[in-house]
Amino acid sequence: MVVVGGDAAGMSAASQARRLKGEDELEIVAFERGGFSSYSACGIPYWVGGQVDGADQLIARSPGEHRERGIDLRMRTEVTELDLPGQRVRARDLESGDERWWGFDRLVLATGATPVRPDLPGIGAPGVHGVQSLDDGRALLDTLEEVARRGGAPDGGPRAVVVGAGYIGVEMAEALIRRGFRVTVLNRAPQPMTTLDPDMGELVHEAMCGMGIETVNGAEVTAIRTGADGSVRAVATEDAEYPAEVVVLGLGVRPATGLARDAGLPLGEYGGLLTDLSMRVRGTENVWAGGDCVEVLDLVSGRTRHIPLGTHANKHGQVIGSNAAGGYATFPGVVGTAVSKVCDLEIARTGLLERQAAEEGLRFVSVTIESTSRAGYYPDARPMRVKMLAERRTGRLLGTQIVGREGAGKRVDIAAVALTARMTVEEMTALDLGYAPPFSPVWDPVLVAARKAVAAVRKAG
Structure with a gap:
């Protein structure tokens, strides 16, 4: 059993399969391109804001603990190609650069999601951060600490701009306020939190203003302005320019399904993998997928939707691990909570x-x-x-x-x-x-x- 992705869905699947099948019955190899496994990405804003003391608090199970349980978890290793007819994956060690093919009888895709990064001038400048993984959180904290050491603008403390006012944008804005930054949130929608109706989002806007967060609605970002050293200095919209020493992108995420697309696997309206109730990828016999890279059935509307949440990912993993190990389990869908x-x-x-x-x-x-x-x-x-x-x-x-x-x-x-x-x-x-x-x-x-x-x-x- 080969698992691509070492976070919630992937390692839940591996752990459940190991509980049902011993090492002499099922070999499990998992690949994770990052530096952490089985962690709570939902906790990153609270780590950045100081309510959580260190990344270790967000890790449910370390790579070493997984290995002790009979799972060959290979960190800093990226799967670069799927050969489904040949039942093998190509993996590259990001430290050494070595590549090799790994055969599989059962394949689990848990590749997660990637932060939306619009194609804007300056979007790749130092000081612009997406926040999806613990590696992203560590990089952001390093930038915040460096900016704080420099001291910020003469007229006050350091300045941050958050682009987007969904869950991540709102939570990161609060985290930055807690760290002493002056925060502006640029939101293209009429109110924050488009996961609410506008009349309910207005209450969120009022609360953000009450805690000192400048919230600009109806603001379309057009560019990231940089200084002479190439680092971010401001965020431009169609109507104004907002100074910033750090920019956090809170524009949501997209399913990370490039590998699956290249392999010809079925994707839905939102770019996520399509599965049946057993989390088996549609049209396959030995490929399962779960977590932020899949679309799930909305039990209210009857359509598939992309809802990237750790609660779903862990349940997907339990179902996948049971089925891949020869048992039977289903994931019926969600109601969007x-x-x-x-x-x-x-x-x-x-x-x-x-x-x-x-x-x-x-x-x-x-x-x-x-x-x-x-x-x-x-x-x-x-x-x-x-x-x-x-x-x-x-x-x-x-x-x-x-x-x-x-x-x-x-x-x-x-x-x-x-x-x-x-x-x-x-x-x-x-x-x-x-x-x-x-x-x-x-x-x-x-x-x-x-x-x-x-x-x-x-x-x-």
Whole structure:
């Protein structure tokens, strides 16, 4: 069994296969081109911001630990070619430059995703960083420390520009503020967080401004300006120029499927590999794929989507490892659940946005309610806003978004379960959720939104 990629999906697959098959039954070789294995990329903003003390805290299992468990994990080794008819891969040792072919009976592709880097003047300049791997995080920290040593501009501290206001952009903006940088976020959309509807994204914008992050919406970046030494000095848009000693790209990621494309494997609308329920690549017998390089079935819309999250990647790996070792497991799909934060504002969504529901041709109602995290009379009850979408004809829940303070974000899990079970909003109102004043009002905010959605469905006929 050859595994291409040594992070969540790849090493979960290798570990699960090893649990089911001993070394005398199945040889497992894994290749990772980076310097770390089995780590939490989601934790990088918190490492950069200082809440996590060092990269070691983000590593679930080191290369040595994998080897002790009978997995031949080869670090700093890049797979450069797939020969599927010949059942072999070409791998290059990045330290020595040596190349050789490795045969396989079973192949697992877990090549992950790469940060979007638009083709702009100056995009490759020193000081411009994407953040996808621990190697990327270390490089960014080195730049931040160097900039801090130089002292920044005469009129204040060092300056950073974050391009993009999705999950990574927002989280990196907070991390840079924590490190003493003056931060500007350039966002081409009308509001931050296009994973929310604009009216909910407006709350995120307000929170970012409240913590001192200058957020410029509707800003299309046109170039990275550099100084005499070639390093970044500013980011230009169509209307203005924003000084910066460091630039962080938060424009999302694309599936890293160049190897798969060159080998003729099937890719979907978003460039990710297409698999069946067993995570086997469609049209193949002995090739599986998982993690950020695949597209997954959206259980709400019925279409495949690219949703790069570590939760999915680890589940993919478990399924792949079971099947590659001769067992049986399936990954049925996702409902698009995600949660994040900026300062103390929690941001969560699951299911479809209004735009996505309209694109699917669904007729729907949407409602928004204001509530609190605890009983209103209990100390430290914090406000939250819940938005809910339901199908007009059936009342089926289509999506939920939540923005609020402490205690808001994880409430989205209630809606995620309801979506997976294809519940109607009326059925949701009868859910037997836990209640006590320190944890919730008598009617949990999600159920208040469901009640309002029931009324909207009835009114719509």
